[in-house]
Amino acid sequence: MSEINTNEVESKKNLNFIEAIVEKDLAEGKNGGRVQTRFPPEPNGYLHIGHAKAICLDFGIAERHNGICNLRFDDTNPVKEDVEYIDSIKEDIEWLGFHWNNIYYASDYFQQLYDFAIQLIKEGKAYVDEQSSELIAQQKGTPTQPGVESPYRNRPIEESLDLFQRMNAGEFEEGSMTLRAKIDMANSNMHFRDPIIYRILKTPHHRTGTHWKVYPMYDFAHGQSDYFEGVTHSLCTLEFVPHRPLYDLFIDWLKEGKDLDDNRPRQTEFNKLNLNYTLMSKRNLLTLVKEGLVNGWDDPRMPTLCGFRRRGYSPESIRKFIDKIGYTTYDALNEFSLLESAVREDLNVRATRVSAVLDPVKLIITNYPEGKVEEMEAINNPEDETAGSHIIEFSRELWMEREDFMEDAPKKFFRMTPGQEVRLKNAYIVKCTGCKKDEAGNVVEVYCEYDPNTRSGMPDSNRKVKGTLHWVSCAHCLPAEVRLYDRLWQVENPRDELARLKEEGLSALDAMKQMINPDSLTVKTNCYVEKFLAEQKPLSYFQFQRIGYFNLDPDSKDGKLIFNRTVSLKDTWSKIKNK
Helix, strand or coil: CCCCCHHHHHHHHCCCHHHHHHHHHHHCCHHHHCCEEEECCCCCCCCEHHHHHHHHHHHHHHHHCCCEEEEEECCCCCCCCCHHHHHHHHHHHHHCCCCCCCEEEHHHHHHHHHHHHHHHHHCCCEEEECCCHHHHHHHCCECCECCCCCCCCCCCHHHHHHHHHHHHCCCCCCCCCEEEECCCCCCCCHHHCCCEEEEECCCCECCCECCCCEEECHHHHHHHHHHHHCCCEEEEEHHHCCCHHHHHHHHHHHCCCCCCCCCCCEEEEECCCCECCCCCCHHHHHHHHHCCCCCCCCCCCCCEHHHHHHHCCCHHHHHHHHHHHCCCCCCCCECHHHHHHHHHHHHHCCCEEECEECCEEEEEECCCCCCCCEEEEEECCCCCHHHCEEEEEECCEEEEEHHHECCCCCCCCCCECCCCEEEECCCCEEEEEEEEECCCCCEEEEEEEECHHHCCCCHHHHCCCCCEECCEEHHHEEEEEEEEECCCECCCCHHHHHHHHHHCCCCHHHHHHHHECCCCEEEEEEEEEEHHHHHCCCCCEEEECCCEEEEECCCCECCEEEEEEEEECCCHHHHHHCC
């Protein structure tokens, strides 16, 4: 009896339902045993974390089955598209750690799609309609009531052919005519009720210029593009379930009379990524950017991949989160705290530990020699033995966190308070002796004495104390700006709340202004960090000890360091939410 590979068995058990479909297709020899996927974004905005789920699936399926994943830009609407978005999409995919085999554009197939439309007109399967899109929508009926046929549905083939060619020649205005597929106005699937497959657009295209005046609709371009490229598995989100019969029909019409049973793209749908306290529609994100409610697409409060990158999320943490939530055939609202736990887990093993004081008060060690400076060794990451260490200077005057001192402290306050000992991390045990206040009663200086025999590594350093505080040397630190980010929205489900407020008559902008969290960004300008951070590269990952995870913002310049808080050390939001 052959030995069973336990890893292989475990891997089979962990297959998501899409991978199970792919493996079944491979076992049955469909598409010649090939796996080819595609990621087809529309270049009309920056990618958000919802796209990351599709990216991980499309590229991951191909990687795991020795297949191909291509990047295809769905550039069928020149009104909303821009080369800026194309460049950002490429950057985001590569940042996540994936690589495409080829880059295609829907515009690569404009001539083939146009020729196919001409073919359908000649076969009596398409006609030019001169009604407005609003009237067409009204005539479609309801799922339980048949639609009304267009008065142009049975116009002569030669007339539709002439009009369609003149539409592309630019003779008619936008919105005056469309080309519709002639299918079934009584079909229970609303998408079969003579869908629009071409419309007039006169905006120059970023690749084809003014060559085309008519552009295909998504439902018409999508399946055919998949077929032209040799896609085997077309993976879409659940809203495309009712579109699938139309997807299959257009491919059948394209290759009518030819055997496609085992050599055609197959559409499979999975659930979108929905996060609480997050709004992910590109249309709404564009409104936030254009109206100045955020500071651009890469604002660290945005759910865009470039926003997460700037905030300090690692690509590995996002992929780990996607793996945790998985793929299903039903929609769900995921907790943002689950994403934050994934980034904490990942940054714990990759972030360099450093000292930073965000709300400083001066700590003076009164019995420490003036002018003396000691170099203390600080471990870069206790979770990674290969990460090494760096030097942090220790001196008589230090900066400490204001909240770490209390003059009249409760019994369980284990930080700095008169008469109590604490350890200064990587340095000595000190005992607080008092403080100095200004005329308003604010503490301006804290005083303590150190025990010279308790430096880390010395015999007396093992003396038990209940508190350990971080610090930076006043003479050996750098000023910094620290940006503390919180949830952008005050409501748990901003998508539904936005829809509700719009139904009440508010504009999308006014609704957003009502929902936005006024405390989503707090800027602290009077912070100090150890000078080791001046040598680090933008977007590097750090743990400010006892505070949280941060990264160095690209806006940093010589003499002005700026840090973004990625996430706190613990999930404090859930505690606040559940009070």
